[in-house]
Amino acid sequence: MATDAMTTDAAALARQWMDADAPASPESYLQAGRRRFLRNRVGLAALGVLGLLVVTAVAAPVLTTYDPNVGVPADRLLPIGADGHLVGTDEQGRDMLTRLFYGGRLSLIAGLTPVLIATVIGTFLGSIAGYLGGWVAAIVMRTMDMFYAFPAVLLAIAISASLGPGLVNVIISMTIIYIAPIARVAEAATRKIVTAEFIEAARLTGAGTPRIIATQVLANIFSPIFVYASGLVGLSIVIAASLSFLGLGVKPPDAEWGFMLNSLRGTIYVNPWVAALPGLFIFATSISFNMLADALRDALDVKD
Amino acid sequence: MATIIGRRVAMAIPTLFGVSILIWLLLSILPGDPLAFLLPQDATPADREQLSADLGLDRPLVVRYVSWVGDVMTGDFGYSPFRRRDVSELIATAWTNTAILAGVSAVFGLTIGVAAGTLAGVYRGSLIDRAVTGLAIVGLSVPSFWIGILLLILFSAQWGLLPAGGIGSLEDGYLDYAKHLVMPVIAGSLITIAITARVTRASIVETYQLEFVDLLRAKGLREYQVLLHVSKNAMSPVLTTAGLQIGYLLGGSVLIETIFSWPGLGQLVFNAISARDLLVVQATTLVIAVTFVLLNLAVDILQIAFDPRQKAAG
Numbered sequence: 001m002a003t004d005a006m007t008t009d010a011a012a013l014a015r016q017w018m019d020a021d022a023p024a025s026p027e028s029y030l031q032a033g034r035r036r037f038l039r040n041r042v043g044l045a046a047l048g049v050l051g052l053l054v055v056t057a058v059a060a061p062v063l064t065t066y067d068p069n070v071g072v073p074a075d076r077l078l079p080i081g082a083d084g085h086l087v088g089t090d091e092q093g094r095d096m097l098t099r100l101f102y103g104g105r106l107s108l109i110a111g112l113t114p115v116l117i118a119t120v121i122g123t124f125l126g127s128i129a130g131y132l133g134g135w136v137a138a139i140v141m142r143t144m145d146m147f148y149a150f151p152a153v154l155l156a157i158a159i160s161a162s163l164g165p166g167l168v169n170v171i172i173s174m175t176i177i178y179i180a181p182i183a184r185v186a187e188a189a190t191r192k193i194v195t196a197e198f199i200e201a202a203r204l205t206g207a208g209t210p211r212i213i214a215t216q217v218l219a220n221i222f223s224p225i226f227v228y229a230s231g232l233v234g235l236s237i238v239i240a241a242s243l244s245f246l247g248l249g250v251k252p253p254d255a256e257w258g259f260m261l262n263s264l265r266g267t268i269y270v271n272p273w274v275a276a277l278p279g280l281f282i283f284a285t286s287i288s289f290n291m292l293a294d295a296l297r298d299a300l301d302v303k304d
Numbered sequence: 305m306a307t308i309i310g311r312r313v314a315m316a317i318p319t320l321f322g323v324s325i326l327i328w329l330l331l332s333i334l335p336g337d338p339l340a341f342l343l344p345q346d347a348t349p350a351d352r353e354q355l356s357a358d359l360g361l362d363r364p365l366v367v368r369y370v371s372w373v374g375d376v377m378t379g380d381f382g383y384s385p386f387r388r389r390d391v392s393e394l395i396a397t398a399w400t401n402t403a404i405l406a407g408v409s410a411v412f413g414l415t416i417g418v419a420a421g422t423l424a425g426v427y428r429g430s431l432i433d434r435a436v437t438g439l440a441i442v443g444l445s446v447p448s449f450w451i452g453i454l455l456l457i458l459f460s461a462q463w464g465l466l467p468a469g470g471i472g473s474l475e476d477g478y479l480d481y482a483k484h485l486v487m488p489v490i491a492g493s494l495i496t497i498a499i500t501a502r503v504t505r506a507s508i509v510e511t512y513q514l515e516f517v518d519l520l521r522a523k524g525l526r527e528y529q530v531l532l533h534v535s536k537n538a539m540s541p542v543l544t545t546a547g548l549q550i551g552y553l554l555g556g557s558v559l560i561e562t563i564f565s566w567p568g569l570g571q572l573v574f575n576a577i578s579a580r581d582l583l584v585v586q587a588t589t590l591v592i593a594v595t596f597v598l599l600n601l602a603v604d605i606l607q608i609a610f611d612p613r614q615k616a617a618g
Contacts, residue, residue, distance in 0.1 A: 272457040
């Protein structure tokens with residue numbers, strides 16, 4: 001047995017020795033991930049669609065000459081393909097395409113920001129709980145469990161309703177509901193590596209807890225958190241639009257897809273397909289993020 | 305087994321208290337003046353203090369929380385000055401309507417989800433599998449309120465086949481009642497179908513890889529008999545997700561009920577939000593959350609009861 005282990009060790013060492021001299025250096029984890037991602041056609045297509053949506057949102061003032069918030073009363077409820085209005089106009093005579101482009105700004109911001117903030121807070125809480133364990137973990141994680149007692153959308157609605165309408169309050173309420181699941185992922189990932197030798201080694205060099213978490217733990221729990229958070233974005237786009245749809249988000253006349261869908265709801269008997277357009281944009285954004293997240297998970301090879 | 309169930313029930317009690325604290329804090333500490341709507345325009349500071357004392361708002365937070373929980377436990381959710389009714393009365397009617405909608409949606413969504421997921425899992429890698437997996441991603445990404453509006457455009461505005469909203473009355477016959485249910489059920493249960501199909505497929509695929517399947521085949525069982533054994537063993541994660549799904553249906557009911565004017569808890573919340581009637585928002589959120597916790601408790605108990613390992617453990 002012992003000699004067996006020694007010979008395989010020797011073989012591995014020899015291979016390493018040879019590899020060190022090889023002209024091509026072995027690719028890193030992230031390089032391998034990028035290579036696998038670039039081979040995934042669905043993922044690339046999703047990235048393309050999202051790129052397009054971001055460009056139309058950012059470059060809206062260049063792409064269209066209409067004012068997103070002021071309409072021409074005479075041009076109300078024009079159908080798709082009307083003269084000068086490629087996809088028609090809304091109930092106040094505003095150009096739909098213009099409002100869809102501008103609406104992307106607030107919809108994307110409202111969907112993405114909560115995930116970003118919650119990822120930072122959740123990772124912080126989860127990694128500390130996972131690393132320290134004991135009563136710290138008990139307090140943090142049991143508090144997080146409380147949030148699991150609610151259907152997420154309902155909790156977001158309740159928080160948003162208490163804070164009052166407004167985009168900032170929508171972002172706050174959604175951030176609150178995402179912290180718990182991200183903290184769980186971070187805690188589980190941290191617990192998995194906390195007994196690893198490299199952590200032990202860092203401790204032996206005299207590094208303190210904050211330093212170990214910052215330099216060793218975070219780098220090693222990055223992938224599962226990144227994959228989980230990217231999977232949340234698609235859902236987040238829909239929830240943000242839902243809250244706006246319910247009147248908790250932007251105030252008129254600002255353009256936002258969920259809110260536009262709600263204000264056009266009454267026009268489906270007159271101008272049905274124009275009314276459905278904002279939903280199409282929400283759907284396209286959400287499904288692209290979900291497909292991108294699947295591609296990232298495959299590329300980074302993270303098991304659920 | 306009884307002790308395990310007992311422990312699980314005991315675990316739900318702190319959760320319920322946590323839920324009540326969270327909801328109560330949400331609506332007690334957050335900004336917004338609860339008296340603003342109740343006082344006349346020309347109220348003096350003395351009037352304000354009087355009303356505050358009448359409502360007990362001058363007492364310390366802990367005392368107010370305890371008295372609130374006491375009231376809630378006896379079914380007293382307060383009085384809604386906007387609706388001029390007791391909140392508990394509003395909630396009782398709405399709860400029944402939501403339970404009907406969520407119940408039908410759950411049965412519909414879970415049945416289709418399990419069927420699609422099983423098909424995909426059995427014929428892994430086939431065209432059916434790819435179709436189900438693809439449609440599941442669509443179902444996960446599509447906003448339910450958009451599907452609701454698309455259904456309204458097609459079936460109500462264009463073809464005039466289904467009523468645009470409201471709840472049917474049983475006096476008009478079961479058919480009329482069912483017609484009112486069709487669109488809200490489809491729009492609401494799409495995400496349930498998607499998630500259930502995904503979980504079922506994954507669980508079936510995983511179970512087929514276990515060794516006992518080889519044994520069953522070696523014994524000469526036919527493929528459908530093997531499937532019977534496999535699906536029995538693959539049930540546990542599906543059951544867990546089913547409990548969560550019903551909760552999501554309750555939460556998502558706010559959107560669906562608003563679009564289809566279904567007079568349930570969701571519509572009650574929506575109208576209360578618009579009127580800033582926070583007492584109703586608070587009570588409704590609490591009722592839904594408690595229903596959700598109890599449902600998941602029931603699912604966990606079912607799991608334990610069905611698990612032969614737990615039975616053996618006594």
